[in-house]
Amino acid sequence: xxxxxxxxxxxxxxxSIYDDVPSERYQFPKQYLTRVQRCKGDWIVYLxxxxxxxxxxxxxxAKVQDAIPDLRNAxxxxxxxxxxxxxxxxxxxxxxxxxxxxxxxxxxxxxxISGRAQAAVRPLSSTDFARIVERGLxxxxxxxxxxxxxxAEVGFKEDQTPFQLPSARERVNQLTSRTVRDRNFRKNVLxxxxxxxAITGLRLINGGGRAEVEAAHIRPVEHDGPDIVSNxxxxxxxxxxxxxxxxxxxxxxxxxxxxxxxxxxxxxKSMLNSSGHLLVPGRPAERPRAEFVAWHREHCFxx
Numbered sequence: 001x002x003x004x005x006x007x008x009x010x011x012x013x014x015x016s017i018y019d020d021v022p023s024e025r026y027q028f029p030k031q032y033l034t035r036v037q038r039c040k041g042d043w044i045v046y047l048x049x050x051x052x053x054x055x056x057x058x059x060x061x062a063k064v065q066d067a068i069p070d071l072r073n074a075x076x077x078x079x080x081x082x083x084x085x086x087x088x089x090x091x092x093x094x095x096x097x098x099x100x101x102x103x104x105x106x107x108x109x110x111x112x113i114s115g116r117a118q119a120a121v122r123p124l125s126s127t128d129f130a131r132i133v134e135r136g137l138x139x140x141x142x143x144x145x146x147x148x149x150x151x152a153e154v155g156f157k158e159d160q161t162p163f164q165l166p167s168a169r170e171r172v173n174q175l176t177s178r179t180v181r182d183r184n185f186r187k188n189v190l191x192x193x194x195x196x197x198a199i200t201g202l203r204l205i206n207g208g209g210r211a212e213v214e215a216a217h218i219r220p221v222e223h224d225g226p227d228i229v230s231n232x233x234x235x236x237x238x239x240x241x242x243x244x245x246x247x248x249x250x251x252x253x254x255x256x257x258x259x260x261x262x263x264x265x266x267x268x269k270s271m272l273n274s275s276g277h278l279l280v281p282g283r284p285a286e287r288p289r290a291e292f293v294a295w296h297r298e299h300c301f302x303x
Contacts, residue, residue, distance in 0.1 A: 007124040007168070008039040008064075009103070010079070011047050014285050019073070022046055022060060023086035023228050026079040027070060032121040036067045036079050043085075043172060045124060045132050050095050058093040058102070058132050061175060062086040087175060087227055089136030090187035102135070103128050126168035133171040137180055138187070182215075185227045189215035192281040193234035199248065199256060200236055201273030216240045218292040223299070230289040233278070242268065249301030250293045254278040259302040 010026050018027040028036060046060040063085035070076040093102055101113060105125045108114040116122055124132075174180050195211035196203040204212040216235045219225030235243060242248045247268065249257040254277050258268050273279055280287040 006038040006040075006042050007126060007129040008035065008042075008044040009047050009058075009122050009124050010044050011049055011120045013048055013052050019070070019076075019078075022062065022081070023226050024081055026081070027073070027076055028079065028121055030075055030077060032119075033067065033077055035119075035121045035123065036064065036077070038123070039064045039079070040067055041065075043129070043175065044079075045129065045136075047095070055095070056092040057095045058089065058136060060086060060088045061133060061136070063175075083224060084221075084226065085175070087181055087184055088188045088229060089138075090184035091136055091138040093132050093135045102132060104131075130167040130171045133175070137174060137184060181227050185217075185232060186215035188229050189232040190234050192229050192232075192283070192286040193279070194281075196234060196279065197236040197239055198233045198279045199239040199243070199273065200271050201279055202236060204236070212236065214240045216243055218288055219295045220244075223295075225292065225295075229281070229286045231292045233288065239271070243296075244300070246300040246302040249297045250278060250288070251297075252290060252293065254280065254288065254293070257297075257301065261302040 010028075012020055012022055012026065020026050026036075041064065043061055043063050045058050046062070047058050048056045050057075063082040064079050065082035066080040068078055068080060070078045095101060095103070101107065103117075103124070105123075105128050106113050106117045190211055190213060193213075194203065195205070195213055197213055206212050213234045213236055216233050217225045217227075218231050218233060221227070225231050233243075239248070242262075247259045247262045249259070251257055256272050256276055256278060258265050258272075262268050278288070
């Protein structure tokens with residue numbers, strides 16, 4: 001027997017009054033509890049509403065681990081996101097595609113958008129899920145990692161099922177692929193940082209029009225670091241090497257710290273951009289989160 005997937009859509013905006021951290025939790029009122037519980041153990045897509053200026057549309061995917069009461073807020077609940085499953089789409093998917101909506105399940109018998117579109121939490125058909133994920137993940141080779149070997153692809157083993165479900169299940173397997181996750185992480189980080197090294201300030205483009213910069217995790221994946229922009233930085237190859245080996249780090253104010261154990265501290269300092277601080281994205285939500293910076297300083301940086 002196979003488990004029927006209950007995909008869903010969670011509407012989120014960065015200026016929300018709710019206590020949301022999309023990669024970790026989603027807060028919702030009791031009226032949506034049954035819908036969220038149906039998604040438990042399955043995948044949801046995050047949607048930024050159309051009324052948000054410069055909306056990203058469907059911008060990420062994640063797996064719901066549990067639905068629990070929010071003990072800090074009476075009457076509220078939390079959808080707990082399974083660690084390591086959240087992934088920003090490298091190519092956010094607009095709510096409307098040309099003259100039609102991507103989420104076909106919202107259309108009524110007359111082909112018009114129904115009132116279901118107003119629900120902050122709603123079910124998503126396997127067909128719509130597969131369509132959104134396919135467009136969101138993209139396949140562009142221009143944003144593949146430049147160095148290193150891709151890890152083995154892993155996925156959830158599930159029985160073959162008829163009709164539309166296999167396509168959705170194939171998309172789920174993609175979501176657990178290290179190659180796919182690295183590609184989308186790189187694309188989002190480089191976009192956020194304008195393809196510029198956050199430590200040196202250099203923006204180098206090679207003869208093929210490709211950015212000579214890498215997407216670095218602040219807290220590494222092997223140490224439970226998530227694939228989110230706020231746990232990443234765009235770094236040149238040399239800066240990435242020094243950061244991973246603890247020769248440079250960051251203060252809570254994002255001042256660039258140089259280890260006293262560096263062979264030539266003065267040479268390292270000469271590579272830093274003139275501000276002496278990390279060059280961060282314009283959007284606050286995309287800047288390095290304090291807990292990731294602190295983890296690197298405590299566990300990697302050579303004081």
